[in-house]
Amino acid sequence: MKKYLLTLVTLLMVLHSFGQSRKESREKIKALKVAFLTKELNLSSAEAEKFWPLYNSHEEKLDTYRDKGRSEIKRKLKEVGDFDNLNEEEAKKFLKLKLDLERKTLIEKEDFFKKVSKFLSYKKIMKLHVSEREFAKKLMYKYGRGRKPKDKERKK
Incomplete structure (x- = not known):
């Protein structure tokens, strides 16, 4: 019993540290992206002050749409096994979901560009x-x- 408990605790610690390093990697990439875009766009301080809150909110929304699409596909494929096991109705639902998320993404991008065009x-x-x-x-x-x-x- 102790052996199983020790194995379980070790596994949980490894998974937790893996999750932490993944989160740190994402944050590092985000910081690199901010630095890269700041350099490339050469924003004035007034522009940057308005731009970054809008940009961060925009990116969060796009990430949400991407994550939703991926999680739905993974969940459904886990249920049925693979794409070959999907029936026509399920495949139709997948395509509708994909198009809906693409539509929302496009609307978000248009909204973002409209907002930043006021000062950029x-x-x-x-x-x-x-x-x-x-x-x-x-x-x-x-x-x-x-x-x-x-x-x-x-x-x-």
Whole structure:
């Protein structure tokens, strides 16, 4: 009994530390993104004061939509096993959910751009869009998901 209890406690500690490191990694990435965007957009202090609260709220909403979609898909796939086991009605529900989340995401983006256009030029808003994509690209390359095929061949 003590052995099982010790194993359970150890497992819980490992899972807790894994969750903490994951949270710390997300916070580190967020800080890197803020620094990158700040540099790229070259915001004045007045612009930054208005921009960052709106941007953070915007990002939270987009994360919520992404997380909701992922969790719904994972939950349903866990129930049925895999996509091959889905019936037509369930697949239709998935597509409706996906389209609904994409619609909400688009509406959120439009709302965000409308709000920031009151104090940022459209040129800076476009620069934001490009810079976000550039940051994501750099992050992918850094963590190995975007390596060029030549890099993989050299390591073999």
